[in-house]
Amino acid sequence: MKVLIFNTLYYPNSIGGAEKSVQLLAESLKEKGINPVIVCTDKVEREDYVNGVKVYYIKNKNLYWFDQEQKNNIQKSLWHALDNYNYFIKKKITWIINQEKPQIIHTNNITGFSMMPWILAKENKLPLIHTLRDYSLMCSKTTMFKNGENCDFPCKECKLFNFYKQKLSNENHVDHLVGISQFIINKFKDNDYFQGVPSTRIFNGMELSNRSKINPEFNSFDRKIKFLYMGRIEKAKGINKILEEISEIKDVELYIAGKVKDDEIKRNIQEGKYPTNIKFLGFINPKEIIPKIDVMLVPSLWHEPFGRVIIEAYSYGKTVIGTNLGGIPELIVQGQTGFIYNPKESDSLKNIIKGIISNPDLLKSISNNLNGFITKFDSELIASKYIEVYKGVIDKKAIKN
Known part of the structure; x- marks a missing residue:
């Protein structure tokens, strides 16, 4: 054919x-x-x-x-x-x-x-x-x-x-x-x-055969849990929301990968307004950063039809937190492969992050669930x-x- x-x-x-x-x-x-x-x-x-x-x-x-x-x-x-x-x-x-x-x-x-x-x-x-x-x-x-x-x-x-x-x-x-x-x-x-x-x-x-082994070895989390946002750095992607919420949480590290398209964020970076636990990486190959983090954030405010970065994170055994908009909820099983939140509800994202901080074993449990789930992609x-x-x-x- x-x-x-x-x-x-x-x-x-x-x-x-x-x-x-x-x-x-x-x-x-x-x-x-x-x-x-x-x-x-x-x-x-x-x-x-x-x-x-x-x-x-x-x-x-x-x-x-x-x-x-x-x-x-x-x-x-x-x-x-x-x-x-x-x-x-x-x-x-x-x-x-x-x-x-x-x-x-x-x-x-x-x-x-x-x-x-x-x-x-x-x-x-x-x-x-x-x-x-x-x-x-x-x-x-x-x-x-x-x-x-x-x-x-x-x-x-x-x-x-x-x-x-x-x-x-x-x-x-x-x-x-x-x-x-x-x-x-x-x-x-x-x-x-x-x-x-x-x-x-x-x-x-996704091509899964050459990905890292799912079920990565987690340590005892006697360190800050590492969160990653990867994508275009602009308002429609919800980046402002996670910057605001994580700026108030000192017990985590936030890595932001991608090209900055938002002028306000550009100015804030230049003026050093973000706390030291937030790090802007610029463009980086996913293979270089995803294995080093614990949780992927997908805070899109627009009705994203799909979230390729979600599946990429799963392929490395990583938990995903995403909004309840567009096709994103179709890719996340609440509490089993990640967490879904409503960006219009105050503190909804922050509460999920605090829940992970208080019980990091959730990340190990979710990683175990991904073995079977990832095969559908x-x-x-x-x-x-x-x-x-x-x-x-x-x-x-x-x-x-």
């Missing part, structure tokens, strides 16, 4: 979890005898192989390539209009379809392609599955988060920019919908996307689930045609 997989970006142009997840899926599919072919956007048009997977890098055919901060409102509006139906990219995608002759098309994030992969799949009578990895089909900022609040539904601007995308989602272009959490599936369906389209939740996968299992969906959609399409 040959599957043509579309994603906005692909290695080496990785900026987030979607690119990592799509790459791992493609390589896992190949190991299982499926022939994946990737189509992504780039500044330069070329073909290449990445770990044995064929990749088409299509040159950007819009006004610019993902640098909206530098553009005025008119340019942004034109960019979004073209990202609904981009005729200029049609010829190249058509050529790739004719060249590769896939049995199925699998779209993921398709910003930069416009809706052309869906349109051409239907024109060529090819079965199509789509994986929801962010809110880009519904929200121009991709996060459904504005002015410090989560959006229950698209604002007027997003409705205007994405009207055509919503329309196509309900016109039999997509044969099966996959969501990396049930939350993101429900979010789209509740806002009148993908009505009548069958759906399946398939988590993002194994990349080979995730690939098998996608293959099952592929086969089901192909068979159903064949009967229909």
Whole structure:
């Protein structure tokens, strides 16, 4: 079986979890005898192989390539209009379809392609599955988060920019919908996307075979318990909340890894306003820091569809504390793999941290639970689930045609 997989970006142009997840899926599919072919956007048009997977890098055919901060409102509006139906990219995608002759098309994030992969799949009578990895089909900022609040539904601007995308989602272009959490599936369906389209939740996968041994040896905790936040350092990620709460707790160490995007936090770092038990590490490879900490913090204030860092922490046997928002609660079993808190409730996070400090044996108990739990995110299992969906959609399409 040959599957043509579309994603906005692909290695080496990785900026987030979607690119990592799509790459791992493609390589896992190949190991299982499926022939994946990737189509992504780039500044330069070329073909290449990445770990044995064929990749088409299509040159950007819009006004610019993902640098909206530098553009005025008119340019942004034109960019979004073209990202609904981009005729200029049609010829190249058509050529790739004719060249590769896939049995199925699998779209993921398709910003930069416009809706052309869906349109051409239907024109060529090819079965199509789509994986929801962010809110880009519904929200121009991709996060459904504005002015410090989560959006229950698209604002007027997003409705205007994405009207055509919503329309196509309900016109039999997509044969099966996959969501990396049930939350993101429900979010789209509740806002009148993908009505009548069958759906399946398939988590993002992780390569577990080369990870550290789960059940790491804990010492007697005659030291401060070490907490880690890893990700973009900005308000939507809830970083301000943990800085505020942990500043008041002296019996722990907090490590913060990632690029600082919040101007206030930048100033506070420069002026030395944070206590010495809070350390900013900058960008660091997860393998270098996660084994050295005890608890991962995931304090997102926006409805994050998935939390890849949660699974990464589990793979090292680490407890996770996360908010009750988005897809995060689907990844944490309360008291067994970690703890869930409500960021709107005062002291809710602080009380969990104090509970761990008073009973650090909780961390050993949770680490023991992770042996079985982590297997549901194994990349080979995730690939098998996608293959099952592929086969089901192909068979159903064949009967229909």
